[in-house]
Amino acid sequence: MENNPILIPERKLSAFVVDVLSAVGVPTDDATIVADCLLTANLSGVDSHGVVRLAHYIRRLENGTIKARPHLTFTRTAPAMGLLDGGDGLGHVVAYHATTHAMDLAAEAGTSVVVVGNSSHFGMAGFYVLRMVEAGYAGVSMTATDRMLVPYGARKAFFGTNPICFGFPTDGIPVVLDMATTSIAWGKVALAAVEGHPIPDSWALDAQGNPTTDPRAVAGLHPAAGPKGSGLAMVIDIFCSLLAGMPWGPHINRMYAEMDAPRHLGHLIMAIDVNRFLPLARFKQNLAAMVQELTALEPAAGFDQVHYPGQLEGLQRAQRRATGIPIEAGLADELAQLGQRYHVPFPAS
Amino acid sequence: MENNPILIPERKLSAFVVDVLSAVGVPTDDATIVADCLLTANLSGVDSHGVVRLAHYIRRLENGTIKARPHLTFTRTAPAMGLLDGGDGLGHVVAYHATTHAMDLAAEAGTSVVVVGNSSHFGMAGFYVLRMVEAGYAGVSMTATDRMLVPYGARKAFFGTNPICFGFPTDGIPVVLDMATTSIAWGKVALAAVEGHPIPDSWALDAQGNPTTDPRAVAGLHPAAGPKGSGLAMVIDIFCSLLAGMPWGPHINRMYAEMDAPRHLGHLIMAIDVNRFLPLARFKQNLAAMVQELTALEPAAGFDQVHYPGQLEGLQRAQRRATGIPIEAGLADELAQLGQRYHVPFPAS
Numbered sequence: 001m002e003n004n005p006i007l008i009p010e011r012k013l014s015a016f017v018v019d020v021l022s023a024v025g026v027p028t029d030d031a032t033i034v035a036d037c038l039l040t041a042n043l044s045g046v047d048s049h050g051v052v053r054l055a056h057y058i059r060r061l062e063n064g065t066i067k068a069r070p071h072l073t074f075t076r077t078a079p080a081m082g083l084l085d086g087g088d089g090l091g092h093v094v095a096y097h098a099t100t101h102a103m104d105l106a107a108e109a110g111t112s113v114v115v116v117g118n119s120s121h122f123g124m125a126g127f128y129v130l131r132m133v134e135a136g137y138a139g140v141s142m143t144a145t146d147r148m149l150v151p152y153g154a155r156k157a158f159f160g161t162n163p164i165c166f167g168f169p170t171d172g173i174p175v176v177l178d179m180a181t182t183s184i185a186w187g188k189v190a191l192a193a194v195e196g197h198p199i200p201d202s203w204a205l206d207a208q209g210n211p212t213t214d215p216r217a218v219a220g221l222h223p224a225a226g227p228k229g230s231g232l233a234m235v236i237d238i239f240c241s242l243l244a245g246m247p248w249g250p251h252i253n254r255m256y257a258e259m260d261a262p263r264h265l266g267h268l269i270m271a272i273d274v275n276r277f278l279p280l281a282r283f284k285q286n287l288a289a290m291v292q293e294l295t296a297l298e299p300a301a302g303f304d305q306v307h308y309p310g311q312l313e314g315l316q317r318a319q320r321r322a323t324g325i326p327i328e329a330g331l332a333d334e335l336a337q338l339g340q341r342y343h344v345p346f347p348a349s
Numbered sequence: 350m351e352n353n354p355i356l357i358p359e360r361k362l363s364a365f366v367v368d369v370l371s372a373v374g375v376p377t378d379d380a381t382i383v384a385d386c387l388l389t390a391n392l393s394g395v396d397s398h399g400v401v402r403l404a405h406y407i408r409r410l411e412n413g414t415i416k417a418r419p420h421l422t423f424t425r426t427a428p429a430m431g432l433l434d435g436g437d438g439l440g441h442v443v444a445y446h447a448t449t450h451a452m453d454l455a456a457e458a459g460t461s462v463v464v465v466g467n468s469s470h471f472g473m474a475g476f477y478v479l480r481m482v483e484a485g486y487a488g489v490s491m492t493a494t495d496r497m498l499v500p501y502g503a504r505k506a507f508f509g510t511n512p513i514c515f516g517f518p519t520d521g522i523p524v525v526l527d528m529a530t531t532s533i534a535w536g537k538v539a540l541a542a543v544e545g546h547p548i549p550d551s552w553a554l555d556a557q558g559n560p561t562t563d564p565r566a567v568a569g570l571h572p573a574a575g576p577k578g579s580g581l582a583m584v585i586d587i588f589c590s591l592l593a594g595m596p597w598g599p600h601i602n603r604m605y606a607e608m609d610a611p612r613h614l615g616h617l618i619m620a621i622d623v624n625r626f627l628p629l630a631r632f633k634q635n636l637a638a639m640v641q642e643l644t645a646l647e648p649a650a651g652f653d654q655v656h657y658p659g660q661l662e663g664l665q666r667a668q669r670r671a672t673g674i675p676i677e678a679g680l681a682d683e684l685a686q687l688g689q690r691y692h693v694p695f696p697a698s
Contacts, residue, residue, distance in 0.1 A: 077626060078459025078460070079429065079457065080458035080459050080460050081458070081622075081626070109427055109458050110427025110429050110430030111430050111462045112429070151646065152655075153655045153656065154643075154646040154647065154655045155646070155647050155649050158642075168584075175584075179577045209649070225574040225577070228526075228574070228578075229577075230658075231526035234643070234657065235517075235524075238524065239487075242632060242636055243621075244626075245627055245631075249639060249642065250642070273427065274592070276426045276430055277432060277593075278594055282594075283591060286591050287587065287591055290586070293507075294583070297500065297503040297504070298504050298505070298558065299503065299504070300504050303502035306503045307502065309579075
């Protein structure tokens with residue numbers, strides 16, 4: 001997938017992200033949260049949500065549509081429930097604090113729902129769930145995004161790719177299902193565009209609502225499993241946008257195409273204290289047995305092994321922690337130039 | 350789909366269900382809950398989860414693997430959380446009470462999770478969610494089921510079809526997404542078997558893990574959207590079976606094939622009090638705007654209109670309430686014979 005990637009140690013790449021964010025006025029603690037989120041994506045092999053997004057965040061921080069020092073306001077609206085206003089801050093920082101509140105509430109009430117408004121792109125949904133499962137909670141995270149998914153039976157994009165993530169604690173690699181509601185990952189379309197080859201006409205629609213084989217003409221993706229992915233995208237938009245009183249569906253600010261206004265994104269974070277249902281150790285034991293039996297199943301033709309959700313990402317994290325994170329040459333150039341603007345040397349140079 | 354169906358008024362069909370259940374010792378209140386659940390499915394057009402299942406429930410009530418008068422035990426394990434032991438009762442009755450507890454807890458805490466153990470087949474997942482949305486809650490229901498879904502990359506069934514349902518209150522037909530995690534509904538396979546025609550070889554696998562075109566040889570269905578439906582089925586099994594300490598995956602008692610033991614099924618019910626985030630009237634107004642814009646989208650080729658989840662079921666309920674419920678001749682015969690055993694006349698006869 002990458003053209004001559006260079007391998008950069010996690011620690012050095014993380015320090016670079018922190019230093020660049022700090023240079024545009026983001027407090028060190030907040031910059032560290034963003035770096036953790038981006039690096040967790042890169043380590044997990046989810047490079048589409050890693051440092052490739054840094055230049056975009058910097059542009060929005062510089063034009064003020066993301067605030068470097070936002071005012072976050074948390075309101076506990078019920079014993080197990082809260083609303084976090086993100087003050088147009090970095091989504092990673094806002095969602096990180098929402099996750100802390102969700103765990104605090106669940107520690108008291110057993111479970112909790114925290115809805116977030118006035119946020120922005122929060123990176124990889126699994127980052128927040130990984131934090132919760134490490135603390136012994138079952139966790140759910142989801143976010144609204146700007147329009148890309150063409151509803152079942154329609155011709156044009158209306159909902160976002162609206163990812164949802166579920167996770168459960170284990171003693172090994174946690175079970176984490178992190179999925180978009182579209183059938184094809186946007187990253188595959190973007191890659192075809194970069195590499196200049198056509199895509200199958202079943203993947204996507206153009207701005208007129210017709211199937212297209214030109215990856216640069218894509219204006220909408222089909223939902224996963226037709227009415228199911230389409231319905232899930234709507235459910236997630238209701239949970240994230242409507243419960244938070246934010247813009248929804250086609251009214252959500254477009255991440256890249258509408259750079260002149262804050263994003264006003266909504267998210268939802270939920271925590272469940274497993275220990276209040278049964279001893280955490282027993283839960284982990286039972287989940288380990290499920291994972292063991294599942295991964296021991298005879299694989300289908302074309303598969304080496306049956307994997308559980310989050311397993312490959314966990315294996316990738318261990319490997320990339322040891323070997324470094326592969327950064328493709330074009331991205332390395334972009335990051336090096338970004339660093340130069342703020343007198344932060346890129347670790348590869 | 351039906352062969353010479355007869356139309357039976359909801360009220361008469363419901364009374365028949367109540368009378369037959371009462372005849373095998375189910376208390377009237379409980380029999381009424383089961384009848385409401387089955388009739389809601391039939392009214393909604395989800396006939397696979399309606400009165401067609403009555404004979405099965407009666408067989409299990411008669412052999413004692415479902416208890417007519419179960420002892421239900423609710424333990425509030427945390428302020429927003431509870432565990433309901435269903436005492437091997439009818440799943441509809443058990444899940445109905447779990448839903449009541451979930452709403453009671455959410456009325457106090459804002460949100461709640463109730464996990465259910467020692468239950469049995471609970472019918473249509475949407476029945477419990479419809480109750481919650483009518484009371485102004487956003488609701489989630491899900492259940493473990495016996496093995497049918499072949500995990501992504503595997504050859505044999507391991508998880509159940511494990512349906513999940515989400516719903517939100519409106520002033521009209523509520524938004525209700527009720528979906529199984531398999532790609533093809535079991536009902537389509539069953540219909541092909543009854544009608545004696547082959548199925549496409551992409552639909553299902555036989556007991557040896559090979560694709561089959563014989564609907565009577567089907568032993569496993571593919572997950573919806575590959576790893577996504579497969580992962581969701583696992584997530585639902587963890588929420589329903591593991592949190593409740595119940596058997597999971599391939600260890601779950603088979604509804605039809607293992608009639609000699611109780612089912613020990615787990616479910617999960619969740620309620621969110623919308624009103625604790627924003628005034629319910631404003632939420633409904635915003636959701637109505639979303640629904641209006643979505644359904645006004647230009648339809649794709651082959652579609653008359655874009656629908657929202659639960660809309661067609663709601664329209665069907667209104668129509669069947671007026672015209673009666675179509676019961677196909679073979680099912681009418683089966684129900685009439687069942688009624689004769691308990692001296693309960695079938696309303697069509």
